[in-house]
Amino acid sequence: MNIVAVTACPTGVAHTYMAAERLEKVGKRLGHAIKVETQGSMGIENELSADDIAQADVVIFAAGIAVRNVDRFDGMRIVEVSVQDAIKDPERIFASLG
Amino acid sequence: MTRKLRFQFPLRGGLHARPASAIRDAASNFRADVTLSNHRTERRANAKSVLALVATLTRQGDECTVCVAGDDEASAFAEMERFVSSELPLCDQESPPTEPVRGAGGPLPRVLRADGVRLIHGLAAGGGIGRGPASLVMGKTGWPDLADRTAVSPEEEVAHLERAIAQVGARLRLGLSGAGNDTERAITGAHLSILEDVELRAGAVELIRSRAVAAGQAVISTAERFARVLDEAGSALLAERVLDLHDVASLILQALYPELAADECTVLEPDGVLVAEALSPAQFLDLDRSRLRGIVLARGGVTSHTAILARAGGAPCVTGLGAAIRSLREGVDVIVDGERGLVVLDPAPAVARFYTAQMAVLLEERRRLADVAARPASTADGRRIEVAANVGSLPEVQLALTAGADAIGLFRTELLFMGRAQAPSEEEQTAVYGKAARLAGRRPVIIRTLDVGGDKPIPYLPLPAESNPFLGFRAIRIYETHRQIAGAQIRAILRASAEGNVKLLFPMVSSLEEVRSLRGLVSEQMNDLLGAGVPFNREIEIGIMIEVPALAFIMDHLVREVDFFSIGSNDLLQYFLAVERNNEVVAHLYDAYQPSFLRVLRTICETARAHGRWIGLCGELAADALVVPLLIGLGLDELSVGSAQQGTVKAVVESSTAAECRELAAAVMAAETSADVGARLRAFARRGADHSVLGADLVRLGSEARTREEALRELVDLLRLAGRLTDPDLVEEAVWRREDTCSTAVGFGVAVPHCKSEGVLATSIAVATYGEGLSWHSADDEPVRLAILIAVSAEASGDAHLVMIAKLSRKLMDDEFRAALLAAGSAADVVALLQGVVGVE
Structure with missing residues (x-):
């Protein structure tokens, strides 16, 4: 599957990046194409382009706070999970995508 | 004729102090005698006496009679009738609350906020933390022994x-x-x-x-x-x-009998926490401090002399408890937290463990500073800054010199004069000052002449009771009236100058005329001594305190008349901002970071420096580590602080250059608000500490923390001991705020607590491992064996550290990396592993 994801946690110092790392690693291992945008204390990094989003089959929000620029994903299938789940059990998240 | 009014006493609480006061107030408006009789107890009382009224032991429903007799009895009786029928029944409101409402300083550590923790808030007077059974000085039934006081007539x-x-x-x-x-x-x-x-x-x-x-x-x-x-x-x-x-x-x-005051509290239980309404400096010095574990006072501000003495002597002190002090009972187990201004009653095991750890942290801080304290301090670019001590007695001189003071920057002499029936003789004073000079050897001893006023009654020195003694007849202003006492003290100081490096300092000067008159007084005494062939140092330096703001504007005249200046920052601040320093209600206005105050300091220092005059500062301000660089930048030659603060101040001096301090001073003078000043001072303290986020001193392998609370506090304290925080409690609070939204345990036995806080001086990473693992209260409750605390400074500039932390966070998701961290044999190994990720700094 083609997947895009956004990670964001309240402080934006650590867990945002841990979740991004896990989603990327596990997603790739499971054979998905995945790109993860981080919204942390350094602002938005690895920003998803309009192209990235257009080509994606599904969007994952792993966020403890509101995701910024959320209108980019209008009309898309969005799966919302907690940052904790993205870190601890990304396999289950990918399995649920069907 | 006597008029009588019979009634049934209406109040449920009986005739206690409040209704008694109301009756007294009603009756006292008249010349007539007014009495109250209780027919059940058969007691009769003068209705103009609260004590007598209360002593009638009147209960609700008792039959009572009010009798009125005297020349204005008609109007008195009418008033008493009105009072008894319409006012008395309303006199039984709730008694006043016993807990004073007082804003605590910062957030409290989590362990102190648990249910059932019994805390009393007061003012933090410093001196560390102590624990022991409460030993009450107030409210004891014992009376002083007055056997030798016989009636004159x-x-x-x-x-x-x-x-x-x-x-x-x-x-x-x-x-x-x-x-x-x-x-x-x-x-x-x-x-x-x-x-x-x-x-x-x-x-x-x-x-x-x-x-x-x-x-x-x-x-x-x-x-x-x-x-x-x-x-x-x-x-x-x-x-x-x-x-x-x-x-x-x-x-x-x-x-x-003013001389009795000191006798009352000389006996203290072993390991005791002294609990008193108030304590005079003389009483404090009379205590057997070897067994003293802390001091709790109902009254007095944190800059009162007793609080200053307690800090200097390393006695934990909390003051300003108000009426809440009455909830302390004799012998109860008490922790005195002089850092936070807390008194903890009957601490539970978790609280006791917290404080044991805190005491160890304070002890370690002191130990680390002891070496620095022992050597003379210079800035990194070689400017000598004398770090001196403020003392009030000979034992304190010894204490200060042992602690490493480069000089006695202020020897207060008031204590010598207090709690006695007559003034100390010239001989007695010469012996004390001479001993101080000999103890100090070549180090300077600046002796300040008597600074008393109506606030400190001395029996042989009758001063008028004034409504505002701090603006009244005090210090040098009384010398002309009490020439004998002033002259004897000046002679004693002059004589001591033959025995060491003694300087003479006059307090509370407010004009040039006063300086000239004081110099005249000194010349007189010198001539006397010369005539009598008594040795003294003819070149003795004579200085004045700068406490009265007016002097800032005549510094150019003063430099021609005196050898040195000593800024008394506590009094200068209270006079300059018109805020009494011991008044708890306006304590928040007593703010040394006010730009106006810092500018007056600059004016004073600049003129003194321009004319080559030596200038020091004695006061609490010099003990504020954040302010020390600013004071160096203003050009002060000497900073005089408590004995306990020698190491802290010298460490700041050694880590600064005079050049950067001057730049800081220039920048701070542009600040508009106190908060702005604080931010600039903190930014300065942070400089240089910014380069490294890791350190072997930030790693604890095999921690003995038992709970998440203890583990987090331990990580915060690792950062504190490494000098990376300005406010550990604020940082702990920030860590908890994040932890409360969702446990930071991320699985795999790892927790990554983190925060961004103003209490962080330098962005840092602390690491601890826990042998068996401990509960981090995560959803799956998997035991945590490795915790990494990431503390980010709220005022940090640039993203460099955040990039490193993002990299590290990603790397922690790597199984092998985590295994290597857990297997690390030493703190250095942990740092090396982490450096491999964040890049060598």
């Missing part, structure tokens, strides 16, 4: 008593206007009403006249008579009045 004893009552009354009224809250006002008001009770006074006067006893004995006997009656009533409300009665009687005794 009844007339003189009565006059003596009247003077003492008037003196205590003046002091209480002063306290009433400055009281911090309703509770304090209520208690001071109760004291005042007892003090002025007509029956108490009449009882004492009667004893003096009929049995020819001394005034003190008469006060004790009368107070005891009333106390017995109140005790009989067996009511809690009245039992408190017994304490008040004792307090008031003690105040009168102290006014009668």
